[in-house]
Amino acid sequence: MNTKKVHIRDQIAQSQRYIEKHLDSTIPLEYLATSCGYSALYFHSIFTGIVGEGVKEYQRRLRLQRAANQLLFSETSLIDIALDAGYESQEGFSRAFKKRFSFSPLKFRKLQSDYNFLAGGKVMDTPIQQSDPTVAIKNFAPITVAAVRHTGPYSECAKAFTTLFKWTREQGLYGTYRQVIGISHDAPRTTPAEKLRYDACMEIPEHFIVIGEAQKYTIHGGRYACCVHNGSYRNIQKTFVAMLGSWFPDSGEELTNHPPLEVYLNCPSTTPEAELLTELRIPLK
Numbered sequence: 001m002n003t004k005k006v007h008i009r010d011q012i013a014q015s016q017r018y019i020e021k022h023l024d025s026t027i028p029l030e031y032l033a034t035s036c037g038y039s040a041l042y043f044h045s046i047f048t049g050i051v052g053e054g055v056k057e058y059q060r061r062l063r064l065q066r067a068a069n070q071l072l073f074s075e076t077s078l079i080d081i082a083l084d085a086g087y088e089s090q091e092g093f094s095r096a097f098k099k100r101f102s103f104s105p106l107k108f109r110k111l112q113s114d115y116n117f118l119a120g121g122k123v124m125d126t127p128i129q130q131s132d133p134t135v136a137i138k139n140f141a142p143i144t145v146a147a148v149r150h151t152g153p154y155s156e157c158a159k160a161f162t163t164l165f166k167w168t169r170e171q172g173l174y175g176t177y178r179q180v181i182g183i184s185h186d187a188p189r190t191t192p193a194e195k196l197r198y199d200a201c202m203e204i205p206e207h208f209i210v211i212g213e214a215q216k217y218t219i220h221g222g223r224y225a226c227c228v229h230n231g232s233y234r235n236i237q238k239t240f241v242a243m244l245g246s247w248f249p250d251s252g253e254e255l256t257n258h259p260p261l262e263v264y265l266n267c268p269s270t271t272p273e274a275e276l277l278t279e280l281r282i283p284l285k
Contacts (some may be wrong), residue, residue, distance in 0.1 A: 011036040012050045013149055013215055019059055020185075024084070025068065029055055051151075052194070060086070064100050065191055066257060067093070071109045073244070073255055077106055133227045133239060135247045137284065142221040145181060145201035146214040153193045154184060155234075160200035161194075167214050168202055179203040181219070182262035188237075222259060224281040225251070228265070232273050236262060240280055248282075257285040 015032045032055065033043035048054050053061070063085040070081050082093030082105075098104050103111070129151035146167065150160035161180075167285040185197035188236040201219070226248070240260065248255070265277040 008046060009050060010215065012047055015047065015055075016051065016058070016149075017215075017217070019055065020062065023059065023062055027055070027059070046264060059095075061100075061191075061195070064097060065186060067105075068095065068101060068108065069187070071105055072111075073248070078109075081105070086164075128253075130154075132246050133242045135225050135227045135243060135251075137253075138224055138226050138233075140224060140281070141182070143179065143203055143219040144206045144208075144216070145219060146204045146210050146216055147183075147199040147201040148214055150198045150200065151194075152196060154188065154196055154198055157182070157198045157200060157234050160198065163213055164200045164202060167212055170212070173202070175207075180264045182264065183259050184262070185259045217260065220283070223284040223285055224261070225253065226282075227280050229278045229280055231276060233276065233278065234269070236278055236280065240282075243280065243282060254285040256283045256285055276285075 015036060017036075018032070020028060029040050029044060032047075033040045036043055038046065044054060049060075051058060067081050067085040070076050070084070076084075078093075079090050082090045087093035087096065094105055098109070101108060146164070148160045148164040148167070150157045164172060179202070181201040181203070183199040183201060185199070186195065188196065188202075204210070204216070225243065227239060227243050227247075229236050248252055260283070261281040263279040263281060265279055266275070268276060
């Protein structure tokens with residue numbers, strides 16, 4: 001019985017990844033249902049029960065979150081962002097955006113210079129001091145990983161690594177050096193804590209067959225802006241914000257829609273917190 005439950009969750013996780021990969025497409029519910037072997041009625045109920053929202057709601061929320069990033073980090077016109085988010089009019093987009101983020105799109109864009117101070121859609125009373133990060137642009141080959149998805153506050157993502165490392169031991173992969181990577185798919189400022197998506201990943205051989213609780217996928221290769229964060233994982237966000245707030249505006253670079261990577265360079269169980277090293281990689285065009 002437990003095996004069946006895990007299998008269903010794997011199918012839903014694959015459906016979520018398909019939606020994320022085809023965010024600009026209209027995906028028929030029947031297509032997702034058929035690919036999982038369910039009727040549309042059953043699939044919708046299973047998806048909603050596991051994810052907490054229906055397929056359309058899930059896609060609409062991700063599009064609005066992408067729109068928020070476009071408002072902050074690009075000069076794309078409001079109407080083009082509205083159309084990109086799947087709305088036929090700027091007015092309809094503005095209503096939906098304000099309902100989710102408490103700001104109109106124009107007001108949200110005006111907060112661009114205060115991006116560091118945005119938290120939960122509101123402006124913090126105390127400004128965050130920025131440092132000037134040392135950023136290098138590097139090229140990386142694609143990385144094949146096994147991943148365990150965590151949905152919820154990022155502060156609780158350690159449980160995903162517990163599951164991942166247990167899985168790697170069972171598969172005989174633990175104990176040899178392989179890259180350990182965290183992928184945060186959502187911004188805490190624009191996504192409810194209970195909806196945040198995080199993948200705990202470990203590099204695996206390209207042709208390794210993944211079964212059980214982990215999912216196999218490939219992190220795309222290409223150009224990345226890289227910066228090493230030194231210290232507690234709790235402060236990684238400060239370095240990430242510094243990269244976007246201090247380095248990016250004058251870099252002449254363009255961001256992609258791919259999520260950033262956190263590559264953990266040493267082991268937290270054997271390294272003092274102050275000496276932890278994490279390379280942040282932000283995908284570039």
